[in-house]
Amino acid sequence: MVKDSDKPLAVLIVEDEPVNAAFLRGIVGKLAEVGRIETVSSLREAHDRLGERFDVVLLDLNLPDSGGLDTLMSVTSDWPQVAVVVVTGEHDEQTGLRTLVEGAQEYLVKGKYDAYTLQKSIRYAVERKRTEVSQKRLLRDLEGVNQELRDFAYIISHDLKAPLRGISSLAQWIAEDCADKLGDDGKEHLELLLSRVERMHDLIDGVLQYSRVGRICEEQVDVDLNELLAEAADMVAAPEHIRIEVAEGLPTVHGERTRLLQVFQNLLSNAVKYMDKPEGRIRVTCEEDGDFWRLAVADNGPGIEEKHFEKIFQIFQTVHNEKTSDSSGVGLSLVKKIVEMYGGRTWVESQVGEGSTFYVTLPRRHEPAPRTPDTAAREILEPAADT
Ligand code: ADP
Numbered sequence: 001m002v003k004d005s006d007k008p009l010a011v012l013i014v015e016d017e018p019v020n021a022a023f024l025r026g027i028v029g030k031l032a033e034v035g036r037i038e039t040v041s042s043l044r045e046a047h048d049r050l051g052e053r054f055d056v057v058l059l060d061l062n063l064p065d066s067g068g069l070d071t072l073m074s075v076t077s078d079w080p081q082v083a084v085v086v087v088t089g090e091h092d093e094q095t096g097l098r099t100l101v102e103g104a105q106e107y108l109v110k111g112k113y114d115a116y117t118l119q120k121s122i123r124y125a126v127e128r129k130r131t132e133v134s135q136k137r138l139l140r141d142l143e144g145v146n147q148e149l150r151d152f153a154y155i156i157s158h159d160l161k162a163p164l165r166g167i168s169s170l171a172q173w174i175a176e177d178c179a180d181k182l183g184d185d186g187k188e189h190l191e192l193l194l195s196r197v198e199r200m201h202d203l204i205d206g207v208l209q210y211s212r213v214g215r216i217c218e219e220q221v222d223v224d225l226n227e228l229l230a231e232a233a234d235m236v237a238a239p240e241h242i243r244i245e246v247a248e249g250l251p252t253v254h255g256e257r258t259r260l261l262q263v264f265q266n267l268l269s270n271a272v273k274y275m276d277k278p279e280g281r282i283r284v285t286c287e288e289d290g291d292f293w294r295l296a297v298a299d300n301g302p303g304i305e306e307k308h309f310e311k312i313f314q315i316f317q318t319v320h321n322e323k324t325s326d327s328s329g330v331g332l333s334l335v336k337k338i339v340e341m342y343g344g345r346t347w348v349e350s351q352v353g354e355g356s357t358f359y360v361t362l363p364r365r366h367e368p369a370p371r372t373p374d375t376a377a378r379e380i381l382e383p384a385a386d387t
Pocket of ligand 1: 266270271272274299301302303304312313317318319327328329330331332333356
């Protein structure tokens with residue numbers, strides 16, 4: 001199959017001054033990659049050729065029936081696939097520059113280009129246009145895939161949840177109505193069945209939550225991380241033996257409050273859920289990291305083997321241990337997806353047996369509070385909530 005880039009180029013020259021048109025034609029005609037050249041002298045004539053395939057238009061902006069950027073916009077709106085090299089008058093270089101913003105791929109100033117420059121401009125313009133067209137196609141495809149995912153999430157929620165509810169109700173009826181006939185084994189199996197159904201329910205909810213990030217948006221507001229972390233710690237309601245410490249003077253960031261709350265709630269609840277020490281200690285600190293705030297949630301829990309550092313951030317990926325029976329493997333994937341939505345990163349550092357530190361970075365939209373990374377690291381204070 002002949003690739004687009006191997007086909008000879010079809011060039012349309014739109015120029016009303018015969019001398020300039022002849023000059024352009026003379027140069028373009030010598031280019032090896034050009035197969036066909038047509039010349040017209042007005043916008044109307046150019047539009048008459050709309051049905052024909054051209055790869056590039058050499059466009060004089062000031063024509064008898066159109067002037068300036070209007071000429072360009074008329075061409076780009078009707079020929080979105082065609083590369084445009086604008087050829088402006090010498091007095092009009094500013095307009096030339098603006099044409100690039102308005103959709104032209106290149107511009108040349110009359111009297112200031114030679115055969116080599118023209119050839120280069122045509123090649124660049126065609127290449128840029130091809131890249132632009134393929135990027136647009138890619139975006140369209142992506143939008144299609146996203147739509148499919150949205151439909152998929154909808155199908156899961158409505159089509160899978162309903163029969164699951166049915167199974168759960170039936171199992172409960174059997175447990176109640178046939179209690180005397182079931183025997184211990186039967187009851188145990190039914191309980192197992194119900195717990196599996198519940199787990200399946202949680203997994204479906206996880207998929208739905210994951211698919212909602214970035215799709216169902218609430219208003220972006222300034223979020224004071226001091227308040228947010230206090231609330232997250234409160235919601236996690238750690239048992240007596242686990243102490244959550246939150247550094248003072250955390251910054252304010254910008255984003256969807258509920259999503260950001262979810263990030264820290266998930267990190268804190270994991271730190272609590274997997275804690276294996278009689279005196280659990282969880283610390284939240286913040287440091288500057290270039291254009292970002294780097295927040296760390298550190299615990300003295302069981303730690304994670306390095307080989308699992310990447311895997312745990314993927315949806316439904318859990319690391320097997322005795323505490324993972326109620327684990328769906330969604331929490332960290334949600335953290336990652338939310339943080340990445342704001343342009344940040346997530347990662348973990350850990351020593352098995354000693355603990356883990358989960359990091360998230362969030363963009364700094366406001367001037368930082370007057371403190372240094374060193375002081376921030378030392379600002380470990382009393383628990384922010386009842387723990
Ligand atoms: P879940 O929501 O089921 O806890 P996550 O995605 O939040 O799943 O976590 C994935 C895995 O990462 C968990 O199965 C657990 O093994 C591990 N993990 C997460 N946080 C910690 C932590 N603070 N300490 C030790 N292991 C952790």
